[in-house]
Amino acid sequence: MPxxxxxxxxxxxVSGFAFRPETxxxxxxxxxxxxxxxxxxxxxxxxxxxALVSSRNDCHFCQASHTAAAxxxxxxxxxxxxxxxxxxxxxxxxxxLRALLTIAARxxxxxxxxxxxDVERARAEGATDREIHDxxxxxxxFSMFNRYVDGLATLxxxxxxxxxxxxxxxxxxxxxxxxx
Amino acid sequence: MPxxxxxxxxxxxVSGFAFRPETxxxxxxxxxxxxxxxxxxxxxxxxxxxALVSSRNDCHFCQASHTAAAxxxxxxxxxxxxxxxxxxxxxxxxxxLRALLTIAARxxxxxxxxxxxDVERARAEGATDREIHDxxxxxxxFSMFNRYVDGLATLxxxxxxxxxxxxxxxxxxxxxxxxx
Numbered sequence: 001m002p003x004x005x006x007x008x009x010x011x012x013x014v015s016g017f018a019f020r021p022e023t024x025x026x027x028x029x030x031x032x033x034x035x036x037x038x039x040x041x042x043x044x045x046x047x048x049x050x051a052l053v054s055s056r057n058d059c060h061f062c063q064a065s066h067t068a069a070a071x072x073x074x075x076x077x078x079x080x081x082x083x084x085x086x087x088x089x090x091x092x093x094x095x096x097l098r099a100l101l102t103i104a105a106r107x108x109x110x111x112x113x114x115x116x117x118d119v120e121r122a123r124a125e126g127a128t129d130r131e132i133h134d135x136x137x138x139x140x141x142f143s144m145f146n147r148y149v150d151g152l153a154t155l156x157x158x159x160x161x162x163x164x165x166x167x168x169x170x171x172x173x174x175x176x177x178x179x180x
Numbered sequence: 181m182p183x184x185x186x187x188x189x190x191x192x193x194v195s196g197f198a199f200r201p202e203t204x205x206x207x208x209x210x211x212x213x214x215x216x217x218x219x220x221x222x223x224x225x226x227x228x229x230x231a232l233v234s235s236r237n238d239c240h241f242c243q244a245s246h247t248a249a250a251x252x253x254x255x256x257x258x259x260x261x262x263x264x265x266x267x268x269x270x271x272x273x274x275x276x277l278r279a280l281l282t283i284a285a286r287x288x289x290x291x292x293x294x295x296x297x298d299v300e301r302a303r304a305e306g307a308t309d310r311e312i313h314d315x316x317x318x319x320x321x322f323s324m325f326n327r328y329v330d331g332l333a334t335l336x337x338x339x340x341x342x343x344x345x346x347x348x349x350x351x352x353x354x355x356x357x358x359x360x
Contacts, residue, residue, distance in 0.1 A: 003299040003316075004309035020313055022213050026206035033202050058292060103331075111330025112238060119183040129184035133200055136331040144324035150291025151283075151316040 003153045011162070012061035012154045013145060027145070031175040034138050035069075041131055043171070044073035045097050048084045049138045052101055053108045055085045059146035061156045066142075068167020076168075096125040100135040107139035183333045191342070192241035192334045193325060207325070211355040214318050215249075221311055223351070224253035225277050228264045229318045232281055233288045235265045239326035241336045246322075248347020256348075276305040280315040287319035 006015040017024035035046045047070035054062035063085070070081040083091035088101040099122035106113040114136070122132055157163065186195040197204035215226045227250035234242035243265070250261040263271035268281040279302035286293040294316070302312055337343065 003294065003296065004312050016313070016317075020310070020317075022217065023210060023317055026209040026213070029206040030203060030210070033206070037202065057290060107327050107331045110237060111327040111332075114183065114331050114333070116183065130200070132184050133196070133332065137196075137200075137203055137328055140324045140327035140331060143327050144320045147287050147291040147320035147323050148317055151287045151294050151320060152291075152313065153294070 001153065002155065003151075006152065006154060010155065011157050011166075012065070013149050015154050016148055016152055027148075028175045030141055031145070034134060034141060036174050039134065040128065041097075041100075041134065042073065044070050044080075045093075045100075046134070046138055047073060047171075048081050048093075048097070049101060049104045049135060050142050051081055052084055052088065053104055053139045053142040054146050056105065056108045057143065057146040057150075059150050061149050061154065062142065062146050064160070064163040065166045065170065068163045069170040070167075071164075072168045072171035094125075096122065096127050096131075099125045100127055100131065103132065103135050104139035107136055108143060111136075111140070181333065182335065183331075186332065186334060190335065191337050191346075192245070193329050195334050196328055196332055207328075208355045210321055211325070214314060214321060216354050219314065220308065221277075221280075221314065222253065224250050224260075225273075225280075226314070226318055227253060227351075228261050228273075228277070229281060229284045229315060230322050231261055232264055232268065233284055233319045233322040234326050236285065236288045237323065237326040237330075239330050241329050241334065242322065242326050244340070244343040245346045245350065248343045249350040250347075251344075252348045252351035274305075276302065276307050276311075279305045280307055280311065283312065283315050284319035287316055288323060291316075291320070 007018045010018055035050065036043055039046065047066050050066040051063055051070055054066055067081050067085065071078040074080060080092060084093065084101065088098055103114055103118050103122060106118055119132060187198045190198055215230065216223055219226065227246050230246040231243055231250055234246055247261050247265065251258040254260060260272060264273065264281065268278055283294055283298050283302060286298060299312060
């Protein structure tokens with residue numbers, strides 16, 4: 001049961017957004033820019049960063065919905081994002097994304113955990129400063145979104161099909177002009 | 181030295197904001213609403229929540245600047261915010277703020293750490309659902325801001341006077357229409 005009187009029947013972050021539309025607006029905009037805005041990283045790659053961080057924060061709503069969004073940016077194929085969450089070092093992804101996921105995993109633990117060697121590895125694999133910046137900020141922002149969702153104990157659907165539908169809408173329609 | 185080529189001579193989060201103005205905009209707006217927008221919690225109280233979370237995340241730039249902002253919302257008096265960072269249970273603050281700081285400290289550890297008993301205590305001390313919501317979100321957002329600042333290894337001034345001047349501007353002018 002949610003810790004406060006959130007609008008009933010709305011799942012996860014959607015209920016927090018409905019409770020406080022003033023703060024929802026910049027949070028939605030930030031997600032849209034980071035995950036779907038113009039970028040040399042694909043939306044699938046960026047959603048995988050979000051899914052990994054959410055998984056490590058044990059936020060079921062966020063990890064399941066962003067896993068589904070990543071899959072729907074890859075024709076509904078869950079295999080790559082599932083491999084990333086399980087062990088990104090052995091997942092079938094580019095060496096660059098692997099290095100960026102390492103940075104994201106450090107940020108999940110704390111900003112000071114990122115080392116010069118982590119950044120050097122990403123750069124050696126072809127990552128730009130902008131890609132490194134956005135990886136840090138995606139990981140940092142999901143450190144916020146995850147805590148918001150679970151800190152309020154929002155409603156967490158159990159049904160995988162609910163997240164699949166949610167992720168499909170997130171991948172197609174994004175975060176600003178709709179209900180998620 | 182910063183991990184990426186941030187604009188030189190700008191401290192902390194200001195350098196990240198200058199590097200990527202697109203993401204700076206919603207982040208500045210979120211800080212403004214949460215810390216200075218209309219609220220039944222004073223800005224001093226909200227800045228103390230920000231300072232406590234930043235202190236526990238060991239983010240020197242954020243904790244020093246928001247400590248100064250809290251002080252400048254209290255006529256430049258640092259004693260209360262310093263006591264809060266040292267041990268909020270014995271600090272000279274209201275029982276309600278003490279209960280909200282407990283919730284913020286849980287969120288800093290992770291969203292799932294907030295218990296029904298924590299929320300019940302806050303409510304018993306007179307906290308509203310909106311105040312509990314905003315406490316969770318301030319703590320969650322500083323889990324982002326702190327990781328952004330340190331995950332990029334931004335420039336961190338050592339001089340206390342720099343933070344005092346910064347906090348004074350933050351308290352007076354806010355987060356949207358200026359350089360911090």
